[in-house]
Amino acid sequence: MRREQTRNMAITALFIALFLLQTFVPNIGYIRILPGLPAITTAPLTVAxxxxxxxxxxxxxxxxxxxxLRLILAFTQPGDIVSLxxxxxxxxxxxxxxxxxxxPGLIGKLFQNKKxxxxxxxxxxxxxxxxxxxxVLVILLTSxxxxxxxxRLIGYMGNFAKGTPLIEALIVALGMNGLIEAIxxxxxxxIIVIPLKKVMKRIG
Known part of the structure; x- marks a missing residue:
């Protein structure tokens, strides 16, 4: 049990360090494609x-x-007005x-004993x-x-026709980023989880 706890603490510390690098080192965790809109982030990969x-x-x-960390970044160094x-x-x-x-943790438990x-x-x-x-939750909560x-928010997201519903503008502006991130x-x-799971089994 103690060995497993030590292993889990070491893994957590490693992921926290990696996540801090992704957050604060430019072009590692946040990749900006369209100026003025939130960057595509690799953070979901680390979380998953x-x-x-x-x-x-x-x-x-x-x-x-x-x-x-998102909250802190929004107040200290927002990359664009929409993220702010x-x-x-x-x-x-x-x-x-x-x-x-x-x-993803729930999905992992659901599939853990499958072929x-x-x-x-x-x-x-x-x-x-x-x-x-x-x-999806960012879009829904923002709307x-x-x-x-x-x-005011729609005005910062691009050239949308007057009266465009906010949720429609959000789907257009943020949906492409979300789709690229998901793929x-x-x-x-x-590719990363399978070998890591094998290593974790070995060190038990």
């Missing part, structure tokens, strides 16, 4: 891998860590991040779900938070 290795509760806590407006809201910063950590090919499909699904959960002040995370997650 950690949750699949450590389980849903640990994944949710790691997601909370991500959300707190969105992630200075504690609910938009934290709730999608926590759910993005919880869900190899099915299990690998589960890992890919967990990766995609991590990114999509984050994107609620800015329901009565949507014009990337779905492909890479099983």
């Amino acid at each position: 891998i950690y949750a699949l290795l450590m389980g849903p509760m640990a994944g949710a806590v790691f997601g909370l860590f991500w959300g707190i 407006m969105l992630f200075q809201n504690v609910f938009i910063a934290v709730i999608p991040s926590v759910c993005a950590g919880l869900f 190899k090919g099915i299990r690998e499909t589960g890992y890919a699904t967990a990766g995609a779900v991590t990114s999509l959960t984050n994107t 609620l938070a800015f329901m009565n002040d949507s014009g 990337f995370t779905a492909i890479v997650t099983p």
Whole structure:
């Protein structure tokens, strides 16, 4: 038991260090494609891998860590005006991040005793779900938070026709980022998780 706890603490410390690098070192965790819009982030990949290795509760806590970092970044060094407006809201910063950590862990538990090919499909699904959960919840919570002040936010997201519903503008502006993140995370997650799971079994 003590050996397992030590192993888990070491893995957690490693992932926290990696996540801090992704957050604060330019072009590692946040890759900006369209000026003025939130960057594509590789953070969901790290969250998905950690949750699949450590389980849903640990994944949710790691997601909370991500959300707190998002909040801090929004106040200290926002990369664009949209990120500043969105992630200075504690609910938009934290709730999608926590759910993005919880869900892949739950999917991992669901597939853990399946055959190899099915299990690998589960890992890919967990990766995609991590990114999509984050994107969908950010869009939904933003549409609620800015329901009565949507014009100003829409103005920063691009050239949308007057009267465009906020949720439609958010889907157009943020949906492409979310789709790219989901595909990337779905492909890479099983490639990394499978060998790490084998190593964890060996060191027990």
